Amino acid sequence: MDATGLYDPSYEHDACGVGFVAHIKGGKSHAIVEQGLLILKNLDHRGAVGADALMGDGAGILIQVPDAHLREEMSRQGVALPPQGEYGVGMVFLPKERASRLACERALERAVVAEGQVVLGWRDVPTNAEMPMSPTVRAKEPLIRQIFIGRGPDVVVQDALERKLYVIRKTASSAIQSLRLQHGQEYYVASMSSRTIVYKGLLLADQVGIYFKDLSNPQCQSALALVHQRFSTNTFPEWPLAHPYRMVAHNGEINTVKGNHNWMRAREGVMASPVLGADLQKLYPISFPGQSDTATFDNCLELLVAAGYPLAHAVMMMIPEPWEQHTTMDERGRRSAHEYHASMVEPWDGPASIVFTDSRQIRATLGRNGLRPSRCHR
Numbered sequence: 001m002d003a004t005g006l007y008d009p010s011y012e013h014d015a016c017g018v019g020f021v022a023h024i025k026g027g028k029s030h031a032i033v034e035q036g037l038l039i040l041k042n043l044d045h046r047g048a049v050g051a052d053a054l055m056g057d058g059a060g061i062l063i064q065v066p067d068a069h070l071r072e073e074m075s076r077q078g079v080a081l082p083p084q085g086e087y088g089v090g091m092v093f094l095p096k097e098r099a100s101r102l103a104c105e106r107a108l109e110r111a112v113v114a115e116g117q118v119v120l121g122w123r124d125v126p127t128n129a130e131m132p133m134s135p136t137v138r139a140k141e142p143l144i145r146q147i148f149i150g151r152g153p154d155v156v157v158q159d160a161l162e163r164k165l166y167v168i169r170k171t172a173s174s175a176i177q178s179l180r181l182q183h184g185q186e187y188y189v190a191s192m193s194s195r196t197i198v199y200k201g202l203l204l205a206d207q208v209g210i211y212f213k214d215l216s217n218p219q220c221q222s223a224l225a226l227v228h229q230r231f232s233t234n235t236f237p238e239w240p241l242a243h244p245y246r247m248v249a250h251n252g253e254i255n256t257v258k259g260n261h262n263w264m265r266a267r268e269g270v271m272a273s274p275v276l277g278a279d280l281q282k283l284y285p286i287s288f289p290g291q292s293d294t295a296t297f298d299n300c301l302e303l304l305v306a307a308g309y310p311l312a313h314a315v316m317m318m319i320p321e322p323w324e325q326h327t328t329m330d331e332r333g334r335r336s337a338h339e340y341h342a343s344m345v346e347p348w349d350g351p352a353s354i355v356f357t358d359s360r361q362i363r364a365t366l367g368r369n370g371l372r373p374s375r376c377h378r
């Protein structure tokens with residue numbers, strides 16, 4: 001959202017509800033999805049609702065790709081999906097205006113082909129059109145479709161496919177921005193991965209499971225569910241601003257986001273990655289001015305993970321312990337690690353409780369001052 005009148009997006013603050021449930025041994029079931037949605041309903045008191053009781057700041061759920069469900073759905077179109085882990089799913093918000101929508105879809109397909117991957121097909125995401133919804137929310141409602149992308153001959157392992165999907169999403173978004181379509185700003189990719197998928201929108205906590213019909217299908221199974229109900233002050237709610245993002249959701253805020261963004265831009269000229277190689281240059285800019293603190297954090301985290309850092313390692317780099325004045329910290333262990341990484345990434349500071357996942361593991365951490373306490377049940 002651009003600055004308008006007395007409004008400045010840099011003044012936005014968050015006090016949301018976030019939670020997750022996971023099977024500790026990785027067992028997938030529909031019960032995990034249902035439990036995630038139940039957590040989301042129980043976070044209702046943590047979300048914002050305006051004078052219009054049917055309009056909030058947004059809510060959503062991140063789960064593992066429900067392979068059995070999507071495989072059955074695509075088979076009805078005559079599309080046989082490759083084995084699980086050999087295809088990716090993009091959850092795409094598109095303009096309802098036909099010309100802009102087709103332009104966005106073609107640009108995304110061209111990006112897939114340019115990266116040597118295969119467009120397997122599209123699917124309209126079934127939503128509940130009969131569900132009571134605020135007229136304001138309904139007016140902003142995008143057309144939601146899923147694109148299925150198969151791996152090309154040069155991609156052998158799933159991690160390589162994840163990196164290609166990351167490059168495809170970034171290059172397609174840049175290409176669509178350059179088209180300057182009348183409704184181009186309505187294009188948004190909520191997720192694009194062979195591992196995770198995000199169902200979110202400008203919905204209330206108890207509406208997510210009703211609005212997205214996929215989530216009520218018994219074959220929609222996952223070993224984890226990350227949920228979020230948004231409460232942001234001084235902001236205008238939008239569909240893309242709902243959490244979870246592609247890897248994170250959080251309660252609180254990142255106060256240092258402007259400096260973090262500027263330092264990321266400053267380092268783009270000297271960054272290198274043996275894993276991403278020449279694809280790294282296609283990813284710039286990593287984040288855009290005016291993005292929310294969560295979106296900017298998510299952009300940085302997915303870059304580090306795509307470059308080969310383990311998920312927990314990457315988050316430790318971004319949110320280090322307050323080590324500088326910690327007199328009892330092990331000099332040759334944690335202190336040395338934090339000191340080394342301090343030259344690479346500035347701390348992302350703020351009162352925040354952050355949950356993050358790459359589908360293989362799900363973790364949580366607090367901001368360096370611990371001002372957003374969280375609790376865990378086993």
